[in-house]
Amino acid sequence: MPTTRRSFFTKSVASVAGIAAGAIIPAELYGYDLHRTNRWEEIIVKPEARPQPKEAIRFSVIGINHDHIYGMVNALIKGGGELVMVYAKEPELLKNFTRSFPKVQIARSEEEVLEDQTISLVASSAIPVERAPLGIRVMKAGKDFMADKPGIVTLEQFRKVKKGRQETSRIYSIMYSERLGNPAAVYAGELIRSGAIGKVVQTIGLGPHRMRPQTRPDWFFDPAQAGGILCDIGSHQCDQFLFYTGSQTAEVTGSQTGNFNTPDYPGYQDFGDMNVRSPHATGYIRIDWFTPDGLATWGDGRTFILGTEGYIELRKYIDIAGREGGNHLFLVNGKKTRYFNCSEVYMPYGEQLVSDVVNRTETAMTQDHCFLATELALRAQKIAHTLNG
Numbered sequence: 001m002p003t004t005r006r007s008f009f010t011k012s013v014a015s016v017a018g019i020a021a022g023a024i025i026p027a028e029l030y031g032y033d034l035h036r037t038n039r040w041e042e043i044i045v046k047p048e049a050r051p052q053p054k055e056a057i058r059f060s061v062i063g064i065n066h067d068h069i070y071g072m073v074n075a076l077i078k079g080g081g082e083l084v085m086v087y088a089k090e091p092e093l094l095k096n097f098t099r100s101f102p103k104v105q106i107a108r109s110e111e112e113v114l115e116d117q118t119i120s121l122v123a124s125s126a127i128p129v130e131r132a133p134l135g136i137r138v139m140k141a142g143k144d145f146m147a148d149k150p151g152i153v154t155l156e157q158f159r160k161v162k163k164g165r166q167e168t169s170r171i172y173s174i175m176y177s178e179r180l181g182n183p184a185a186v187y188a189g190e191l192i193r194s195g196a197i198g199k200v201v202q203t204i205g206l207g208p209h210r211m212r213p214q215t216r217p218d219w220f221f222d223p224a225q226a227g228g229i230l231c232d233i234g235s236h237q238c239d240q241f242l243f244y245t246g247s248q249t250a251e252v253t254g255s256q257t258g259n260f261n262t263p264d265y266p267g268y269q270d271f272g273d274m275n276v277r278s279p280h281a282t283g284y285i286r287i288d289w290f291t292p293d294g295l296a297t298w299g300d301g302r303t304f305i306l307g308t309e310g311y312i313e314l315r316k317y318i319d320i321a322g323r324e325g326g327n328h329l330f331l332v333n334g335k336k337t338r339y340f341n342c343s344e345v346y347m348p349y350g351e352q353l354v355s356d357v358v359n360r361t362e363t364a365m366t367q368d369h370c371f372l373a374t375e376l377a378l379r380a381q382k383i384a385h386t387l388n389g
């Protein structure tokens with residue numbers, strides 16, 4: 001019904017009267033004070049004074065097809081490792097690597113590395129499908145293995161790696177760098193262990209990435225070589241679910257993948273999500289290659305950790321329209337709302353892995369955890385429903 005001038009005036013007066021009346025209603029009777037806001041506390045986590053690593057090893061690299069190898073090598077060097085040799089089939093990839101690590105010796109073959117008895121560990125970011133077979137050869141040569149993720153791309157490879165690990169008792173470590181290489185993710189683990197948010201009952205992991213096809217090698221777009229989106233990026237998120245919830249067993253309850261925006265590569269997957277469950281916690285994981293060029297970094301990776309007494313949000317790489325840089329952690333519990341700048345947090349993975357190699361321990365990551373995170377991602381990839389792009 002059309003509004004007349006008189007009816008409009010009458011409704012306006014009533015609205016004003018309602019607002020005035022609302023202003024004198026006690027807050028506890030109007031929404032139970034749901035919009036009250038406490039002043040948040042900002043904390044810059046100070047770098048801790050660290051002694052020099054107690055242990056030392058000599059290590060080498062075989063396969064440098066992904067730039068993650070630079071972070072892997074630097075973690076080992078900071079942890080007490082000495083880089084000895086590198087072998088790569090592609091001479092063009094060696095140029096940048098030797099520029100970054102000028103003292104490294106270029107090996108003439110894979111065998112030269114494997115036969116050197118002074119080398120304790122081999123690290124690799126080879127083409128993903130080549131990592132598991134290489135890792136088995138490394139373990140059979142009496143050395144430990146550190147793989148970029150995905151460290152295994154099929155369930156058949158998974159079974160062979162576990163058998164090789166059992167037969168040799170060597171370490172097969174996969175560097176899930178979105179946790180092990182991120183200061184905010186490391187500090188979240190410390191807060192959870194301290195009881196800051198009670199018992200963790202759910203995680204939500206978001207792993208968006210930027211797609212620039214012209215910068216990617218052909219193998220990147222082939223799931224048979226790269227493993228598929230859930231096997232690849234999803235393994236990061238499975239690792240975080242297990243770690244933050246303290247889960248030692250878990251299962252995939254559903255998954256799906258799709259190709260929505262990469263028509264030149266019909267078999268490629270640029271979107272995926274999955275649900276996981278343990279006896280005491282649940283997790284949702286979403287990953288994609290849709291990061292727009294307007295974002296100042298490669299992806300707005302976030303992790304949400306729900307506890308019985310609070311929650312944590314990680315904005316790992318950027319806080320859009322907020323604080324500069326990355327490594328942002330927000331914590332809300334029954335005491336306060338806190339923001340933590342985690343840029344200077346010590347990351348222990350490299351030093352722990354070096355110590356594990358020397359002492360035959362599992363402080364960096366247990367083998368059960370390493371394999372379960374990968375198995376969840378592999379099973380999600382295998383059963384994923386295909387969405388129509």
